[in-house]
Amino acid sequence: MGDHLAPKAKAMLTASEGERLQYVMAPKWIGYARAKEALSKLEDLLVHPKMHRMPNLMIHGPTNNGKTMIIQRFMRDHPHNDNPDGDAAEVPVLTVQMPFSPEPRRFYRTILEQLFATYRSSDNLANLETQAIRLLRACGLRLLIIDELHNILAGRMDNQRQFLNLIRYLGNELEVPIVCLGIQSALRAIQIDEQLANRFEPFALPTWEDGQDFRRLLNSFEAVLPLGERSFLASDNMATAIMAKSEGTIGEVLMLLRAAAKYSIINGISHVNEGVLGACDYISPRERRRAAER
Secondary structure (H helix, E strand, O other), X not given: OOOOOOHHHHHHHHOOHHHHHHHHHOOOOOOOHHHHHHHHHHHHXXXXXXXXXXXXXXXXOOOOOOHHHHHHHHHHHOOOEOOOOOOOOEOOEEEEEOOOOOOHHHHHHHHHHHOOOOOOOOOOHHHHHHHHHHHHHHOOOOEEEEEOHHHHHHOOHHHHHHHHHHHHHXXXXXXXXXXXXXXXXXXXXXXXXXXXXXXXXXXXXXXXXXXXXXXXXXXXXXXXOOOOOOOOOOOHHHHHXXXXXXXXXXXXXXXXXXXXXXXHHHOOOOOOOHHHXXXXXXXXXXXXXXXXXX
16 A cells, blocks of 8 residues: 555655645655756756856746746755854855836845845945845855746836846846746846847746646656555546646646645545545636636
8 A cells, every 4th residue: 555655655644634634735846857957957057157148047937837846946955054154154046036016226125135134224226236246245146046027027118127237237247147037928028138138048837738748747746645545647537637627837736636635635535536636625727717707
């Protein structure tokens, strides 16, 4: 029983219901091919020799399709080091979320807050920029990640161009690669600045289609669900049902399978089937959109 499971999931079969449910809901890394390729590119950028025009990467794709999962995995592999015996903390990789509008002062304040630095709310842009760059150099930054770049489009065209100039300036000044994340419109935002666009390699995370890669993904998920019997998630009927409900994004697949596993555990069911997929507490994106339109 449970021979189809990964060791940790198999060990959970004898745990209490609460422990099994907690295990189901805990974050898990599923290393599918496109995610591994993205991590490889990030690793290459991290060790790239310093030069004036550093290579950059734009990871783009639909909402809830694995961008954040990839970055979180990369950050776990390259954590900050408080370095109590040194002059400054060691921060090889820094992730900053793009503000809701392209405001350079707010962006630099976010960087300083991420580095636990103090600043005056009255500081002008020049002071914040100088302080942020000084600290980024001191902490040994080797890669800067900007999430939710599509927020740049919320500003006026002149503000958009100003912020894109800021990104180019940071890359030149620090001589570190910059990785941007966002939905498809983030790629369009970068294209506003032709010089900057030429420096960013686009890397797409498209929605999934039913095929061998998707079936392998489902097998990987099945191996971490602490259920004693095989669910055959990659069978034709189950894969078709999962694809239809999730609409092809990995985040939705994960939400659906977590809900299905939770339902199975609570109701004493040893596997996931089509009935469980229909009965579990999961609302598809299509149903959520319909509810919002009512």
